[in-house]
Amino acid sequence: MAGTSRHDREMVEKAKRQLQECDDPVERLRLQCLTRGSSGIKGLGRTFKIMDDDENRSLDFKEFTKGLNDFGLFMDKKETAALFQLFDRDGNGTIDFDEFLITLRPPMSKARKDVIMQAFRKLDKTGDGVITIEDLQGVYNPKYHPKYQNGEWTEEQVFRTFLDSFDTPYDKDGKVTLEEFMNYYAGVSASIDTDVYFIVMMRNAWKL
Known part of the structure; x- marks a missing residue:
C-alpha cells in the first residue's frame, strides 16, 4: 500500500x-x-x-x-x-x-485529503469513525494473502496485520482512527509529486 x-x-x-x-x-x-x-x-x-x-x-x-x-x-x-x-x-x-x-506531517492538498477521506469512509463500514476487523470483512479479501494461502495465518491474523500497518506504532489496538490513517498516507503522499498520480493510486488501491 x-x-x-x-x-x-x-x-x-x-x-x-x-x-x-x-x-x-x-x-x-x-x-x-x-x-x-x-x-x-x-x-x-x-x-x-x-x-x-x-x-x-x-x-x-x-x-x-x-x-x-x-x-x-x-x-x-x-x-x-x-x-x-x-x-x-x-x-x-x-x-x-x-x-x-x-x-x-507533510502538508497535503485538499484533493489528496479528500481521496484519503473517501478511502477511510469506504473501509469504515459501520460509520463510527474507527476501522476495525469487523469493518474489513467484505471490503478487504484476506484469501489472496500469501501467508493465508500457505496456512501460516488465519483470516483474523491477516486482518490484524493489515490494520497494524496503519495503526499508531505506540498504540496498536486493532483500531485505526482517521488521524492514524491520515498520518500513514501523509508519508506516502510525500513520496508522490502530483495530485493526479496520488489520486489514481488511491482509487486503484481501494476501488473508489
Whole structure:
C-alpha cells in the first residue's frame, strides 16, 4: 500500500537536497524524517513511544532529545531547544505526542485529503469513525494473502496485520482512527509529486 520504492528513492534524494538549504527547525526535522522514506515520520513516532517512560503520551525535553538521538537525528542543543519550544505551545515543559506528529506531517492538498477521506469512509463500514476487523470483512479479501494461502495465518491474523500497518506504532489496538490513517498516507503522499498520480493510486488501491 505504501508508495513505490522508486517514489521513495526519489523522495529521499529530494529531501536530502532540500535539507542542505533549509533552516526552519520544523521543516528540517520533517525533511530528516523523509530521508528515511515514506514511513520515516511513523518511525519517529515508534521511537518516541519507547522514550515515553511514564506512558502519559507526552514528552519532556530530556525524552524528546533522547528520542531524536535514538532515531539517529542529531541536532545541536540550540536547535533541539528551539524545536521543543515550538511544539510546547502552552509552555508547560512537555509536548503532546499526537499534536507533534500532526504538525510534522507533510502538508497535503485538499484533493489528496479528500481521496484519503473517501478511502477511510469506504473501509469504515459501520460509520463510527474507527476501522476495525469487523469493518474489513467484505471490503478487504484476506484469501489472496500469501501467508493465508500457505496456512501460516488465519483470516483474523491477516486482518490484524493489515490494520497494524496503519495503526499508531505506540498504540496498536486493532483500531485505526482517521488521524492514524491520515498520518500513514501523509508519508506516502510525500513520496508522490502530483495530485493526479496520488489520486489514481488511491482509487486503484481501494476501488473508489
